[in-house]
Amino acid sequence: MNQPETINTSKHDRDRFVALAFCWGDLLFELDVFGTITFCAGPLEAFTGSASQQVIGTQFVDMVSSADSMIFESFQRKTRDKVRLDDQMIRLKRATGAVIDVLVSGYWMDERFYLALRLRGKAGRPPLVNQSQPDFADTETFSQKAGRQIKTLEAQGQTPEMAIIGIPGLDELRDSLDETRAKAVLASVGLCLSASSIGGETAVKITDETFGLLQNPGNDLGGLHSRLSAAISAIAPGASNLQLSKVSLALDVARDLSELDLTRGLMYALGSVQKQSLRGSEVSSISETIFASISQSLSDIRNFRQIIDEKKFFVALQPIIDIRHGNIHHFEALCRFDISLPHNSPYQYITMGEEAGLIHEFDVAMAAKVIALFKKLPINNQKYSVSINISGFSIGVPEYVDALHALLQENPWTQGRLLFEITESYRISDLDVVNKFIQGLRRNHYKVCLDDFGAGAASFQYLSALDVDVVKIDGSAVRNAQKATKGRAFLTALTELCARLGVKTIAEMVDSPESLAFVRDCGCDYVQGFLFGKPSRDAADFHPLPNLKLFR
Ligand code: C2E
Ligand code: MG
Numbered sequence: 001m002n003q004p005e006t007i008n009t010s011k012h013d014r015d016r017f018v019a020l021a022f023c024w025g026d027l028l029f030e031l032d033v034f035g036t037i038t039f040c041a042g043p044l045e046a047f048t049g050s051a052s053q054q055v056i057g058t059q060f061v062d063m064v065s066s067a068d069s070m071i072f073e074s075f076q077r078k079t080r081d082k083v084r085l086d087d088q089m090i091r092l093k094r095a096t097g098a099v100i101d102v103l104v105s106g107y108w109m110d111e112r113f114y115l116a117l118r119l120r121g122k123a124g125r126p127p128l129v130n131q132s133q134p135d136f137a138d139t140e141t142f143s144q145k146a147g148r149q150i151k152t153l154e155a156q157g158q159t160p161e162m163a164i165i166g167i168p169g170l171d172e173l174r175d176s177l178d179e180t181r182a183k184a185v186l187a188s189v190g191l192c193l194s195a196s197s198i199g200g201e202t203a204v205k206i207t208d209e210t211f212g213l214l215q216n217p218g219n220d221l222g223g224l225h226s227r228l229s230a231a232i233s234a235i236a237p238g239a240s241n242l243q244l245s246k247v248s249l250a251l252d253v254a255r256d257l258s259e260l261d262l263t264r265g266l267m268y269a270l271g272s273v274q275k276q277s278l279r280g281s282e283v284s285s286i287s288e289t290i291f292a293s294i295s296q297s298l299s300d301i302r303n304f305r306q307i308i309d310e311k312k313f314f315v316a317l318q319p320i321i322d323i324r325h326g327n328i329h330h331f332e333a334l335c336r337f338d339i340s341l342p343h344n345s346p347y348q349y350i351t352m353g354e355e356a357g358l359i360h361e362f363d364v365a366m367a368a369k370v371i372a373l374f375k376k377l378p379i380n381n382q383k384y385s386v387s388i389n390i391s392g393f394s395i396g397v398p399e400y401v402d403a404l405h406a407l408l409q410e411n412p413w414t415q416g417r418l419l420f421e422i423t424e425s426y427r428i429s430d431l432d433v434v435n436k437f438i439q440g441l442r443r444n445h446y447k448v449c450l451d452d453f454g455a456g457a458a459s460f461q462y463l464s465a466l467d468v469d470v471v472k473i474d475g476s477a478v479r480n481a482q483k484a485t486k487g488r489a490f491l492t493a494l495t496e497l498c499a500r501l502g503v504k505t506i507a508e509m510v511d512s513p514e515s516l517a518f519v520r521d522c523g524c525d526y527v528q529g530f531l532f533g534k535p536s537r538d539a540a541d542f543h544p545l546p547n548l549k550l551f552r
């Protein structure tokens with residue numbers, strides 16, 4: 001009894017949905033997974049000259065102008081990823097050979113691709129790709145996708161290649177166009193290169209005229225030049241004489257790295273290449289720079305990974321001294337990577353770890369090592385504390401925060417005896433997150449110090465947003481204050497400000513009796529510097545404290 005009614009209802013529903021879809025589009029299509037048209041509704045003949053029934057069973061992409069076929073394929077791929085995409089502009093071919101601009105929206109459901117097409121309102125406007133669409137993936141997204149593809153190919157026994165494509169004259173061409181067309185040209189280049197890359201998503205912009213893309217071994221990228229020329233000349237007629245140059249190299253340097261470390265290495269390499277001024281250089285020299293940078297970055301990451309995993313680093317201690325009495329207030333724990341060179345600064349390694357995104361793993365390993373050492377040292381009595389450096393980068397990584405909290409919970413005896421110094425070598429972006437982290441430590445009786453004050457431009461911003469117990473004035477700022485005419489006034493004002501905020505001050509790099517007298521006059525509470533010994537693995541080196549007489 002109910003059967004016919006159900007059929008009626010579903011037909012009614014279908015008609016209703018089609019009618020609703022027509023509220024936006026003039027033409028509706030359903031495609032199967034292969035892009036074959038299985039349904040078409042709307043006045044197709046008026047658009048292209050072909051009747052709806054004629055196109056059933058054909059490929060939708062065959063209706064699209066050849067200059068836009070890649071744009072459409074990329075749109076289709078992205079819709080599958082994101083389920084829905086709107087307002088892509090493409091051109092359809094008319095039977096007469098002319099083209100017609102349409103806006104497309106796509107929806108992916110149950111292995112079917114639904115398309116609604118709408119005639120562009122204003123005739124005669126230049127056909128453009130969607131303005132809101134980014135031309136290339138950012139470096140991070142590219143590195144993640146490339147890292148995944150490289151690992152997949154490696155698992156299949158293949159060695160992927162990285163092709164560096166130069167399009168000399170592209171910059172000049174874009175300069176000669178209005179802003180909209182200039183953007184559209186870059187977006188077309190992005191789409192064409194992405195479409196030729198592995199997975200359709202592994203292309204990256206290196207300079208304004210140089211691009212990198214991951215490709216299958218031996219792929220000669222045939223057809224890329226003609227597709228690119230067609231896409232560009234559709235936006236900028238007369239620009240068809242652009243030449244491509246290409247260099248490719250096998251990426252067989254990453255087999256021993258995890259996907260994550262490989263991604264970090266690619267990001268780090270591209271970041272350092274993009275910082276260099278390569279504008280106008282030949283593709284061959286740019287590609288040499290890129291490949292050298294990738295190989296250097298992966299080797300740096302490999303070494304740093306080994307340092308972390310095998311705990312191949314050491315702890316050196318340097319005392320922080322109460323300026324009034326000369327008592328050691330606590331020791332700063334500084335990492336060292338070569339036991340035979342105890343005075344070699346780790347700074348370069350640390351900044352590399354920050355830029356490559358694995359310093360947080362090191363910071364946890366260092367904290368664990370310091371705690372283990374602290375348990376064994378002769379300073380293991382209630383009198384001394386040790387401070388541990390934390391990169392601002394690490395605080396933004398939840399795995400680091402969890403691991404540090406777990407470590408501290410396992411060692412509750414460290415409460416009141418460990419301090420943490422937040423270093424400024426990495427620009428902190430989310431001050432709220434950092435302040436929450438700091439307050440969590442302080443609630444658990446760990447004092448927190450803002451390190452490197454005065455070394456960067458953001459020190460006062462950090463001091464105002466972060467509630468800390470101590471500010472450590474960077475050695476360079478102490479030195480500059482001694483040299484500059486207004487230095488004394490500035491440093492005194494800073495220590496007064498800190499005193500008002502209830503924050504103690506440490507002056508760093510105090511290496512002469514004169515600098516000790518200077519920072520004392522300026523009101524600093526504590527000092528640290530070579531005047532009282534260089535960092536050492538043996539805390540006994542500071543008993544008795546060198547130059548203790550300067551406090552008497
Ligand atoms: P920092 O935290 O500001 O550490 C103080 C630096 O000043 C140390 O350099 C120390 O050796 C140096 N120093 C102290 N007194 C004097 C002096 O009188 N003259 C001169 N010229 N230098 C002095 P070091 O050990 O080379 O460390 C450099 C930086 O590396 C540290 O600066 C810190 O930012 C970073 N670092 C060290 N260990 C770690 C760590 O475990 N984790 C993180 N994230 N960073 C660390
Ligand atoms: Mg420090």
Ligand code: MG
Pocket residue numbers: 451452453472473474475508
């Ligand atoms: Mg410092």
